[in-house]
Amino acid sequence: MSSTSSRSRIVTALLVGPAGLFFFFLLILPLIVVIIYSFGARAEAGGYAPAFTFANYANLPARGRAFFNTLTLAPFGTLLTALFAYPLAYFLAVKANEKQRTLLLVLVIVPFWTSQLLRYYAWIMILGAKGIPNWLSFIGLADVRILNTPGAVLIGAVYGFLPLMILPIYVSLEKLDKRLLEASADLGADASRTFRQVTLPLSLPGVATGSMLVFILLMGEYILPSFLGGGKVFFIGNALVDLFLQSRNWPFGAAVSTAMVAIMFVTIALYMRFVLSRGDVRRAALV
Amino acid sequence: MRVYAAFIYVFLYAPIALIVVFSFNAGHYAMDWQGFSVEWYGKAFANPILTKALVTSLIVASSTAVIATVVGTLCALGLERMKGWLRQLFDALIYIAIMVPGVVIGISTLIAFVTVFDAVNPALEAIGIARLQMGLWTVIAAHVLFNLAVVVLIIRARLAGMDRSLVEASEDLYATPFATFRQVVLPALMPSLLAGLLLSFTFSFEDFIITFFVAGPNTTLPIYMYSSIRRGVTPEINAIGSTVLVSSLTLLMLAQFLLRARTKAR
Numbered sequence: 001m002s003s004t005s006s007r008s009r010i011v012t013a014l015l016v017g018p019a020g021l022f023f024f025f026l027l028i029l030p031l032i033v034v035i036i037y038s039f040g041a042r043a044e045a046g047g048y049a050p051a052f053t054f055a056n057y058a059n060l061p062a063r064g065r066a067f068f069n070t071l072t073l074a075p076f077g078t079l080l081t082a083l084f085a086y087p088l089a090y091f092l093a094v095k096a097n098e099k100q101r102t103l104l105l106v107l108v109i110v111p112f113w114t115s116q117l118l119r120y121y122a123w124i125m126i127l128g129a130k131g132i133p134n135w136l137s138f139i140g141l142a143d144v145r146i147l148n149t150p151g152a153v154l155i156g157a158v159y160g161f162l163p164l165m166i167l168p169i170y171v172s173l174e175k176l177d178k179r180l181l182e183a184s185a186d187l188g189a190d191a192s193r194t195f196r197q198v199t200l201p202l203s204l205p206g207v208a209t210g211s212m213l214v215f216i217l218l219m220g221e222y223i224l225p226s227f228l229g230g231g232k233v234f235f236i237g238n239a240l241v242d243l244f245l246q247s248r249n250w251p252f253g254a255a256v257s258t259a260m261v262a263i264m265f266v267t268i269a270l271y272m273r274f275v276l277s278r279g280d281v282r283r284a285a286l287v
Numbered sequence: 288m289r290v291y292a293a294f295i296y297v298f299l300y301a302p303i304a305l306i307v308v309f310s311f312n313a314g315h316y317a318m319d320w321q322g323f324s325v326e327w328y329g330k331a332f333a334n335p336i337l338t339k340a341l342v343t344s345l346i347v348a349s350s351t352a353v354i355a356t357v358v359g360t361l362c363a364l365g366l367e368r369m370k371g372w373l374r375q376l377f378d379a380l381i382y383i384a385i386m387v388p389g390v391v392i393g394i395s396t397l398i399a400f401v402t403v404f405d406a407v408n409p410a411l412e413a414i415g416i417a418r419l420q421m422g423l424w425t426v427i428a429a430h431v432l433f434n435l436a437v438v439v440l441i442i443r444a445r446l447a448g449m450d451r452s453l454v455e456a457s458e459d460l461y462a463t464p465f466a467t468f469r470q471v472v473l474p475a476l477m478p479s480l481l482a483g484l485l486l487s488f489t490f491s492f493e494d495f496i497i498t499f500f501v502a503g504p505n506t507t508l509p510i511y512m513y514s515s516i517r518r519g520v521t522p523e524i525n526a527i528g529s530t531v532l533v534s535s536l537t538l539l540m541l542a543q544f545l546l547r548a549r550t551k552a553r
Binding site: 008011012013014015016017018019020022023025026027028029030031033034037047048084087088090091092095096102104106107108109110111113114115116117118119121122123124125126128130131134159162163216217219220221222223226227236237240241244245250253254257260261264268 | 296305316359368387389392394395396397398402428432435495509516517520524
């Protein structure tokens with residue numbers, strides 16, 4: 001008996017072993033090295049020299065602009081995405097008929113899986129001088145600039161992350177017990193009151209899940225600000241690429257990325273504390 | 288409500304359609320329609336840098352897809368047999384691999400590779416073996432990392448929905464564990480395996496940011512496209528873009544179809 005159980009253990013180890021090696025050498029170890037580097041000094045020729053200093057963290061305000069842009073535009077972009085996503089999720093979950101629903105859902109997801117590079121490229125075309133500003137000039141609005149402004153980055157954020165927001169909201173609305181709505185109507189509430197007091201509160205976990213996903217992914221964006229912010233509106237991701245590939249100040253870059261990941265983990269921790277701790281919504285959220 | 292839904296779908300698909308429409312533009316500027324032409328497709332595919340980048344991307348994406356699917360499937364099967372803290376550790380790693388932004392994955396794998404190279408290369412030179420350096424293999428390794436996590440999630444969802452009684456029946460009929468795997472589990476996993484293969488191929492093929500850090504001197508298609516987009520908007524990019532879009536949409540639809548066939552089977 002003990003020989004079969006030890007054999008079964010070896011089989012298990014062989015099955016998860018390769019994946020474990022990938023995770024260890026390409027995820028855990030590198031992340032630890034980044035943290036070590038963040039306390040180091042910049043070598044003469046760029047790169048890393050061993051040291052133990054908090055100078056890189058003290059120097060973070062030097063990239064304050066990138067942090068400011070990211071920490072204002074990412075939450076605002078998340079809010080806008082939620083506002084645009086909710087009505088569609090509601091339509092899909094409550095109003096759309098069974099037959100069309102699956103197709104409509106797939107159509108929501110598909111753009112999210114196509115090349116991000118190309119989707120934001122399309123918006124360079126639309127928002128650039130030959131696009132919307134050109135059409136606006138026909139109705140007398142000359143010299144409107146959209147590309148390379150915070151507005152362009154926000155439009156891109158909504159466009160890029162709408163699918164990711166719609167899905168969790170849809171799930172929370174779809175599994176909502178429809179008898180509650182009938183009960184509310186029977187008790188004399190009109191449609192808008194039912195929505196405010198029953199539907200909306202019960203779908204908030206979906207909104208919270210979608211918002212967390214979108215916020216975290218937006219914070220780490222590189223292509224979006226690079227294309228639609230055009231060097232004027234840049235995020236932490238852009239500062240990181242610059243620090244690692246151009247100015248080659250690796251220890252400072254490591255401190256910036258550690259700070260960014262720390263902000264993300266705090267967000268996730270808050271989300272788990274306030275949303276996932278409610279057992280009834282845990283299942284709804286983990287889709 | 289319907290009008291709003293229609294508006295959102297137009298908003299989602301119009302930019303994609305625009306790329307395809309202007310790839311057939313005869314003019315030199317993407318948003319300045321000068322008549323219908325397919326010349327940009329010809330020009331794009333006659334550009335040797337571009338075709339080389341395409342081949343590089345195809346090699347990276349197919350290697351990544353195969354390795355990620357095999358390693359990810361094995362891992363999902365192994366996790367089924369595990370309990371306790373080690374399993375929770377793997378769960379945490381899978382979510383970390385998916386949630387940590389591409390920029391950070393790129394940076395940390397870059398640093399890790401460079402650190403290893405610096406440590407190993409003097410020794411390798413001493414015994415006369417070629418130095419380790421950034422190449423396609425570093426790109427593939429970094430791509431496998433995040434796709435592996437996606438594959439584990441897909442396969443695990445399928446395993447969770449599987450009818451255990453079939454496995455028990457097979458065991459009762461004295462099938463060896465391997466025979467049970469080959470004749471019962473594997474066929475049931477097939478659609479999810481193919482979906483994982485297609486998804487990791489697409490994700491790897493389209494990845495820009497991780498590749499940007501670890502590619503060394505190599506140019507993949509997204510890297511080529513990124514640098515030409517930064518130089519300006521041209522119908523040539525639209526032509527390449529449309530080709531990529533149409534092929535990846537086909538693969539994604541196929542993956543969706545396979546994943547849905549799975550749900551129906553349940």
